[in-house]
Amino acid sequence: MTKLAVHADRDHATWAASSTARNWNCSGAIALNRRNPAPEVESEAAAWGTACHQLAEKCFKHNRHPDEYIGTVETTKQHKIDVDGEVAETTEMYVDYVRGRIAAYVQEFGEEPIVVHEQPLPLDRLGGPYDAGGTGDTVMYFPRWKLLEVVDLKGGRGLVEAADNKQLRTYGLGSLLANPGLDVEKVKTTIVQPRAPHKDGKIRSDEPHVADLVEWTAELLERMKLAKQADDEFETMAFAAWSAKWLKPGNCKFCPxxxxxxxxxxxxxxxxxxxxxxxxxxxxxxxxxxxxxxxxxxxxxxxxxxxxxxxxxxxxxxxxxxGGTEIPNYILVPQQKREKWKDGEEEAVLNILDHSELKPEKYLNPAKLKTPKQVRKALGKKESLVAGLSETPAGGTNLVRADKTTRQAIPSGVNRFFNDESAT
Structure with a gap:
């Protein structure tokens, strides 16, 4: 059985699963944010990720492949995102993983697991001081495996660890509370992050035992109580003293x-x-x-x-x-954007140009070849036809943390120079 909700309709709890690591580290974050509400501003990067989620929802609902939607547009709260090859490839890895897990279970037992997309995972039953929880991108229950799995699609490039990930732990706990009565021994939380190479792969999981998750719940409630204490003391302490006591930088990205x-x-x-x-x-x-x-x-x-x-x-x-505040020495100016044809006028422009003396190559761009990965997939068993015709160019170097990459280290420029010299 598969159920679907809508990604764009998500509401965020006061203690959202996505902010668990921040609130855990910085007890004053909720109090500060409650008194400093952020405007509804959706970054283009966030909209891009939302578009991938929305595209996945369509694929699950209509049993289609992400490539079939290339050339369409996904509309988010404040942006329109063109579905191109990168959006499709990012979505594909997530969709394929979920479908692969379902297929593996069906093949082994001849029955389907229970699958819910965009399932709300509230933590109200814990009795904490705040409304808390999140939304699972995909929640799957495999009865014969006694396994409950939450899959989370990450569209960004910033590496996210799966092991001891407090957001995923919150999802795991929420999935147990949202689906009572299931015979569960393990809760698996899986990150699918197609655009961030990681030493453990682009798909990585954590699989705590239910007993460990219950034990972690006590720690979570203690952190919630600290946040509530910071919230209460905000009104009784001088702000400088309160900040020194309760604010701790470290998990600040996306904090309002x-x-x-x-x-x-x-x-x-x-x-x-x-x-x-x-x-x-x-x-x-x-x-x-x-x-x-x-x-x-x-x-x-x-x-x-x-x-x-x-x-x-x-x-x-x-x-x-x-909002009208004057910032000394700074002024608002119009953004400089690329000129484009007005909406609905492209057909009129094409009609004019088709009857002009211009040759088509002067006003039409040729079709763009798809990526090597997309072409190989389309060829299937005949992918050898393009073997050796693609490459990943090498040029320059990047300095990255050794524990955050799967790429092999290369000699420094100095060492390469001396090695080349000694070879001559």
């Missing part, structure tokens, strides 16, 4: 208060070695910074946090300016 959190601002300035002179002008520290490999590594680990804070700070300033 990321752009105006005093603790994150100070952490970013400290990490960048910035201080303010008597005229309140920012200065870079003039003391010696020891550029040891260990210090460089520590700084690299901080850069994502600093960049995220900078982006959030810019977004906050833009939101304030859009």
């Amino acid at each position: 208060s990321e752009g105006n959190c005093p603790a994150l601002k100070q952490r970013a300035l400290d990490a960048a070695h910035v201080w303010f002179d008597d005229l309140d002008r920012p200065q870079i520290s003039n003391k010696a910074i020891f550029d040891t490999p260990e210090q460089i590594a520590a700084d690299l680990d901080m850069l994502d946090m600093i960049q995220d804070w900078i982006s959030a700070r810019r977004a906050l300033a833009h939101k304030m300016a859009e």
Whole structure:
């Protein structure tokens, strides 16, 4: 049995599953966000991920393949996303995984598991101080395996770990509470992240025993109580003292208060070695910074946090300016976008050009060849016809954390130079 809901209709609880890691680390996050409500702003990256989810819903509902929707448009809350090869490929890995799990179970037992897409997973039965929970992209129950599995599609490029992932643990707990009466011994939580290569693969899972999940629930409730204490003390303490006690940067991305959190601002300035002179002008520290490999590594680990804070700070300033606040020395100007044909006028333009003296190649772009992966899949058993005709170009290098990649290390430029010299 398969049930479907709608991804775009998701509501977020006060303690959302997606914010569990943040609230766990920073007890003051909920209190700060409740008093600093974020506007309904959907980033293009978030819209892109939503489009992948919506496309998956269509594939499950109509039993179709993501490639069949290339050239269509997915409309999200604030964006229109063109379904291209990358959107289709991202969706395909998730759809194929879910269908593959169902097929494996059917082949072994001759019966289908229970499958629910976009299932609400509330934690109300825990009796915590906040409404809590999330939504499972796909929840599957395999009776003969005594297994409940929650599958979560991640469309972003930022690596997400599956092991001890607090968002996934919240989903796992929620799936048990949302589906009472099932004979379950294990809860499996699976991340499908097609655009982020990982040493454990693009599909990775955590599989805690039900007893471990129940034990973790006690820790979750303790963290909720701390957040409630921080919420209550917000009204009774001076803000500076409250911030020092309850705000802890570390899981700040996607936090509504990321752009105006005093603790994150100070952490970013400290990490960048910035201080303010008597005229309140920012200065870079003039003391010696020891550029040891260990210090460089520590700084690299901080850069994502600093960049995220900078982006959030810019977004906050833009939101304030859009709301009528004057930012000294800054003005709002129109965005510069690419010129395009007006909606519904392309046919008229084509009719004009078809009757002009221009040759078609002067105003029509040729059809674009699909990606090597898409062509091989279309060829099926005849994929050898294009063997050796594609490549993954090598050029330059990237510096990445060794525990976050599947790529093999290569010699540095200096070592390659000396190795080449010694060979001549």
